[in-house]
Amino acid sequence: MTDNPRQEPHKALLIGSPNCGKTLLFNRLTGLQHRVANFPGITVEIASGKLSGHPGVTLYDYPGTYSLQAISGEERVAVEQFELALKDGELGVVLCVIDVTRLEKSLYLALQVIRECGRAGKPVLVLANMIDVLENHRINIDLEALGRDMGATVLGISARTGQGLERLDAAVSEQLSNPVCPSDHQEPDILLRGNAHQLARNYGPKGDILLRTQNRLDAFFLHTGFGGIAFFAIMYLLFQSIFTWSTPAMDAVEQGLVWISDRVVPMIDTPLLKDFTADALFSGLGAFLVFVPQIFVLTFVIGLLEDSGYMARAALICHRPLRFFGLTGKSFIPMLSGVACAIPGIYAARSIDSPRRRFLTYMAIPLMPCSARLPVYTLLIAAFIPSTTALGGLVGYQGLAMFLVYFFGMLCGLLVTAMVSRFSTSEESDLPFVLEMPAYRLPTLVPLLRKSWRRCQHFITKAGGIIVAVTFVIWVLGYFPNYGADLGASWLGQMGRFVEPVFAPLGLDWRYGVAVMSSFLAREVFVGTLGVIFGIEGAEENMVPLVAQIQNSDLGIASGVSLLVFFAVALMCVSTMAVLSKESASNRLAIRMFLAYSGMAYVLALLAYQLVSLFGG
Ligand SMILES: Nc1nc2c(ncn2[C@@H]2O[C@H](COP(=O)(O)OP(=O)(O)OP(=O)(O)O)[C@@H](O)[C@H]2O)c(=O)[nH]1
Ligand SMILES: [Mg+2]
Numbered sequence: 001m002t003d004n005p006r007q008e009p010h011k012a013l014l015i016g017s018p019n020c021g022k023t024l025l026f027n028r029l030t031g032l033q034h035r036v037a038n039f040p041g042i043t044v045e046i047a048s049g050k051l052s053g054h055p056g057v058t059l060y061d062y063p064g065t066y067s068l069q070a071i072s073g074e075e076r077v078a079v080e081q082f083e084l085a086l087k088d089g090e091l092g093v094v095l096c097v098i099d100v101t102r103l104e105k106s107l108y109l110a111l112q113v114i115r116e117c118g119r120a121g122k123p124v125l126v127l128a129n130m131i132d133v134l135e136n137h138r139i140n141i142d143l144e145a146l147g148r149d150m151g152a153t154v155l156g157i158s159a160r161t162g163q164g165l166e167r168l169d170a171a172v173s174e175q176l177s178n179p180v181c182p183s184d185h186q187e188p189d190i191l192l193r194g195n196a197h198q199l200a201r202n203y204g205p206k207g208d209i210l211l212r213t214q215n216r217l218d219a220f221f222l223h224t225g226f227g228g229i230a231f232f233a234i235m236y237l238l239f240q241s242i243f244t245w246s247t248p249a250m251d252a253v254e255q256g257l258v259w260i261s262d263r264v265v266p267m268i269d270t271p272l273l274k275d276f277t278a279d280a281l282f283s284g285l286g287a288f289l290v291f292v293p294q295i296f297v298l299t300f301v302i303g304l305l306e307d308s309g310y311m312a313r314a315a316l317i318c319h320r321p322l323r324f325f326g327l328t329g330k331s332f333i334p335m336l337s338g339v340a341c342a343i344p345g346i347y348a349a350r351s352i353d354s355p356r357r358r359f360l361t362y363m364a365i366p367l368m369p370c371s372a373r374l375p376v377y378t379l380l381i382a383a384f385i386p387s388t389t390a391l392g393g394l395v396g397y398q399g400l401a402m403f404l405v406y407f408f409g410m411l412c413g414l415l416v417t418a419m420v421s422r423f424s425t426s427e428e429s430d431l432p433f434v435l436e437m438p439a440y441r442l443p444t445l446v447p448l449l450r451k452s453w454r455r456c457q458h459f460i461t462k463a464g465g466i467i468v469a470v471t472f473v474i475w476v477l478g479y480f481p482n483y484g485a486d487l488g489a490s491w492l493g494q495m496g497r498f499v500e501p502v503f504a505p506l507g508l509d510w511r512y513g514v515a516v517m518s519s520f521l522a523r524e525v526f527v528g529t530l531g532v533i534f535g536i537e538g539a540e541e542n543m544v545p546l547v548a549q550i551q552n553s554d555l556g557i558a559s560g561v562s563l564l565v566f567f568a569v570a571l572m573c574v575s576t577m578a579v580l581s582k583e584s585a586s587n588r589l590a591i592r593m594f595l596a597y598s599g600m601a602y603v604l605a606l607l608a609y610q611l612v613s614l615f616g617g
Pocket of ligand 1: 022
């Protein structure tokens with residue numbers, strides 16, 4: 001052991017009610033980048049990191065909990081781990097975060113935490129977060145007096161602006177070297193609840209200053225009529241933005257790749273290497289990279305909705321309709337997270353108290369149109385739907401088509417849960433739907449941009465490895481044995497003919513069959529595989545965008561629609577299946593869902609093909 005408390009091995013933990021800013025503070029104190037959003041229940045697992053300036057201290061970020069009597073899954077994690085931590089000799093200090101703009105909600109837990117720390121002989125600091133909001137409204141709270149009444153030191157801080165963090169740093173050092181524990185008392189919970197209420201009344205902001213704007217916005221966004229219209233308008237804008245805002249950046253990436261390819265490829269002398277660079281590197285990998293800007297925009301817009309506080313309102317609006325499909329309003333956030341990626345969506349479902357509705361939510365999430373489907377949808381829509389607009393540029397046909405495909409996926413998810421919930425019996429009694437409405441806030445731009453960038457990096461690295469490998473294998477199979485002279489006679493062509501009968505009823509030739517088969521590893525592989533296949537076919541020409549290649553192939557609109565339907569339904573993601581198995585604690589659900597959704601995807605795609613063909617497609 002050293003004399004310096006900053007060097008000694010210690011643990012510190014952050015506990016507090018949901019959405020009070022623990023993770024934002026954790027990120028600031030450790031330099032890590034864990035997920036922060038403006039609705040309750042974001043953190044579901046305990047995270048840890050080194051406390052900056054205290055090399056020996058590990059800081060733990062806990063899921064939010066309203067009290068030490070846990071109800072939901074993530075609350076249980078927090079409460080159980082907190083009880084264990086109190087017995088841990090290395091625990092140096094407990095940091096209990098309260099939301100100073102909503103004292104009533106935070107104080108009961110804080111009083112319980114102080115009592116338990118007193119019993120266990122652990123020091124505790126209460127961090128009154130969001131002090132910046134009070135200052136913006138010129139509201140003052142006597143934190144010293146509040147601390148005296150609570151029996152612990154209360155420090156005013158802002159995890160957003162960094163205000164008060166130096167004092168926090170000094171206070172942590174002080175507690176690590178000279179711990180001062182709260183007094184050991186046995187006040188029962190019922191008394192603490194009354195005290196919390198009284199303290200909130202005595203010290204909380206007077207008048208309804210903080211509530212007035214919130215109430216006005218809620219009167220609109222939760223209005224039976226306007227609220228519903230606003231909901232659809234916001235969702236529609238979300239999907240339009242994916243096309244309209246990202247098109248210039250996508251075009252730029254595409255043009256950039258063509259520009260580089262035109263300069264690099266002619267410089268290569270070896271024919272084999274030249275073909276590989278043109279067909280596999282630029283056509284295959286390039287086809288996939290073009291979609292990165294779209295992922296960026298999608299994450300950014302969802303982030304705007306999350307940070308503004310609208311997401312929880314959307315969950316409330318959706319509660320009633322979702323009940324009809326066997327779900328709850330709490331399923332909305334996991335499902336909408338699933339629009340970015342199914343994996344965080346599945347984790348987010350932990351906040352659903354009812355096991356039955358949680359399982360039903362698991363079933364819906366893989367049908368949500370995740371960002372891995374986006375490249376496939378964009379490619380096919382761009383190939384078949386004109387890029388013109390109507391109503392003075394307000395409605396873009398491609399954006400509208402995207403909205404419909406997304407809607408189709410979501411609808412399938414809801415129909416599946418409706419059927420499963422109707423046909424399976426349950427003894428479970430229903431818990432009331434309780435969801436805290438977070439404050440409306442202006443989103444902060446830089447963290448949002450950073451978050452979107454991280455999502456793109458994840459998209460590239462997660463799918464990138466598989467895509468590089470598949471692209472290479474597909475290129476080798478398509479290029480040999482006749483050195484790219486005849487794709488149909490290549491090894492890939494021969495294999496393609498083998499799977500062709502499966503895809504022929506959908507009007508798809510072997511090239512599309514091979515691309516679909518390869519995308520069972522990860523959906524994004526579809527565009528890369530097609531890029532390589534068309535790249536080999538068009539080896540003599542300059543790099544031609546994949547959309548033009550598809551338009552020139554014999555793919556009819558009926559087949560295009562059937563492909564869209566297939567991708568909307570099939571569960572083609574190994575990582576999702578692994579997380580599903582982990583969260584549901586069995587492999588059965590994931591395997592059954594894989595088989596059921598693959599079969600359903602094929603049948604629905606066939607139906608779509610027949611229907612569109614019937615109407616002259
Ligand atoms: N204005 C302001 N906003 C803050 C502050 N701290 C956090 N927030 C915002 O509050 C919201 C919730 O922050 P998180 O860090 O995710 O809260 P959490 O306590 O970890 O929430 P859970 O993980 O759900 O328990 C986010 O929108 C943050 O940007 C602050 O000091 N000031
Ligand atoms: Mg958190």
